[in-house]
Amino acid sequence: MGQLIAIEGADGVGKATTAGMLCETLNAMGHSAVVISFPRYGHTVGGVTIGRFLAGDMPVPVTPKAAAVLYALDRLESRDEILKARATHDVVVFDRYVASNMAYQGAKLDGDAGDLLAWIAALETGQFALPVPDLNIYLDTPWDLARALILQKAQRSYTDRSFDEHESDAALQLRVRDMYARIAQAGLLGNWETVQASADGEMRASATIVAEIIGHIGLDAR
Template sequence: MSFLLAIEGADGAGKATASALVVEQLQAAGRSAAVISFPRYTDTVGGWALGAMLAGTLPRGTSPKAAAVLYALDRMESRDHLMATMAANDVVVFDRYIASNMAYQAAQVPVVEADTMMAWIADLETGSFALPTPDLSVYLDTPADIARGLIRQKRKRSYTDDAFDAYEADTGLQDRVRINYAAMAAAGLLGRWATVSTVEAGASRLPADIARDIVALLR
């Protein structure tokens, strides 16, 4: 049975880099591993719609629930790909997974509605869409100022030419997302969580060291 590891965090936390390095270190240790990054912007209808939404080119706006359905749809459309990847590997690493949908959409409703939104999304993705829950979710705790600098260093994305997409540009949203992630980790929503800091003494840690901390959690 494949171990499902979700790497989570606000934009600019270093999820893609950490995910790739975790797989690299696992493979070096003799374990088969692969990354699935969500959203899959060029591979699913949901992913395409999300790219348009984040680039500001969708013909109309979306409510938090509508956006949540699009993120869940992207994963539902990817279910066969996910199952095949699980069958072929000891470990599947998610660069964002279900908790990301919960954190971001709950950050866009009144605080009193956040828990209800999170529960609704969890039920949609793991219940209605029958997606597997992760065995471990790792929250990459990254201060906002450092995260914003890392966003600027991202390579060109398939869905936008801008330095920041709609979610990345909203600093208030990013702050609320961090609060939601910390709350989910503390409550153990979707299963076991661990928090890994990406900074030390006010400076960014080496990505390889962050990845080693994550790999150690699998043992």
């Protein structure tokens, strides 16, 4: 049964790039690896609805708890694919997973988010029976650098804007970073390692980041 490695972090830290390169590197080392990215825009009911939400196209307000259900539904609809990937590969790399839901929805609350974090974890890993990652990797970087990277993103399938609803809210992005740090420090959803995506005011090379992550996973070339 393969390891589940979740690449986490706020918007613009390079999660998709890191997840893709980690998968390629592991395969080159002789391990069978695959990437599953969330949300799955265009593939699930949850994913399609999340795309509308992030594009600002929802006709009604979306509360943090309602949003949490949408993100969880996206993964519930993908559970069979997750379990099949784990059964047929050495490593499954997630580009965002359960902790992303916890960090973003928790960051939207004015008060303590502890109860909401616990509720989301129970919903996704309890009621929806999604597997807990063997390792969560938190990619950390300052918002000013991340913002520049968001502007370099390719056209998204769910919006034609430069920033979606989450990306455009700088205050939210700062709170998301704080929430991720809290989740990682508390060890919610299993083991965590924090990897700095930047150094001295510049983004680190993707290959360097991936090499550090592989060291945390503990896999050698075959």
